[in-house]
Amino acid sequence: MNHWTKPASVNLVDLGFMDSRSKLIDLAAFLDRVQRAGQDDDFRVAALKQAIALLSQNEPERAKKVLLSFSDPSTEPIPKATMQGAIGAHKESLKVEAV
Amino acid sequence: MPYIEPHGHMVSRTMYDYEKMALAGCEIICEPAFWAGFDRSSADGFFDYFRQITEYEPKRAARFGIKHFSWLCINPKEAEDTMLADDVMALIPEFLNKPNVLGIGEIGLNKNSRNELLILEKHIQLAADYDQLVLVHTPHLEDKRKGTQLILDALKNHPKIKPERVIIDHVEEHTIQMVLDQGFWAGITLYPESKCTPHRAIDMLESCQAERIWMNSACDWGVSDPLAVPKTMLEMKRRGWTKESIQHVAFDNPVKFMQQSGKFTP
Ligand SMILES: [Zn+2]
Secondary structure, three states, X not given: OOOOOOOOOOOHHHHHHHHHHHXXXXXXXXXXXXXXXXXXXXXXHHHHHHHHHHHHOOOOOHHHHHHHHOOOXXXXXXXXXXXXXXOOOOHHHHHHHHO | OOEEEOOEOHHHOOHHHHHHHHHOOEEEEEEEOOOOOOOOOOHHHHXXXXXXXXXXXXXXXXXXXXXXXXXXXXXXXXXXXXXHHHHHHHHHHHHOOOXXXXXEEEEEOOOOEHHHHHHHHHHHHXXXXXXXXXXXXXXXXXXXXXXXXXXXXXXXXXXXXXXXXXXXEOOOOOOHHHHHHOOOEEEEEEOOOOOEOHHHHHHHHHHOOOOOXXXXXXXXXXXXXXXXXXXXXXXXXXXXXXXXXXXXXXXXXXXXXXXXXXXXXO
């Protein structure tokens, strides 16, 4: 049985605008900083720029699309785990899209 | 308001954290077996860890009026060494009769390797053999989408695994739908930087109408917040959720899933 009750309508812009504004300026400053330092050829910066382009789309699935743009698109298990952590962006898929 | 922390690594936490959680309304904590921030050198290390989360943590929690339950496995970060994994899995059956053990977890994948997948399949078999609930960890960041698909396939391939007895944790916007569509439960982990923020969690809860979903803080050895669940409950209130709807996600849903173990009582 579904107990879902739709939340009361609130002004989500009031709740979230200042936080989003601040995060966007941080992102802009990050891109400026790595460019000034000559580090903007890093594949992770390229992945960020590729994801930023998705924000101007008009479908309400931007978060999902940004996450997918950072994701490994392959489907087979890798032969061996050579590290334990994750980087946050997938280098090979960026190269493929750049071709 | 009462809530359940259904996925917290309390071995990484102090008594002060227990106290803060109790003050915030936490009544029950469930602790899946996971990585301890470093690789253990033998199965003996896991034996002691299993004793810690089945015997010692329940006592620490009880000092603050909190019930403590746990899950057992060798986590995927340490599963690349299959000999070690086999030795650790052999320890699990003797612990399954402990009164606070709810099932097998958090199993899953980390880097989506062949050995990790092999050990995941062995854990799934163990859960089937002992009729246990399953709690699944999905990989981080760029590995999550692929790993979630591999995990769902492995679970679906086992004839005795019922999706309603499995929770796939750490879902995000790109994985939640595939998990729910196939009948599994989904866990949203509120974790700075690498997982999900309160507002994104609430967005997902609203678009999926909060069914078959729980939320947790993980609160492990990393930069994480043991109060992430009550903080998200506060955001839910600010976003127009009723008290009943908040309770449904923060208390009733975890109860509904974990009661299937036969050992869990709220
Ligand atoms: Zn965990």
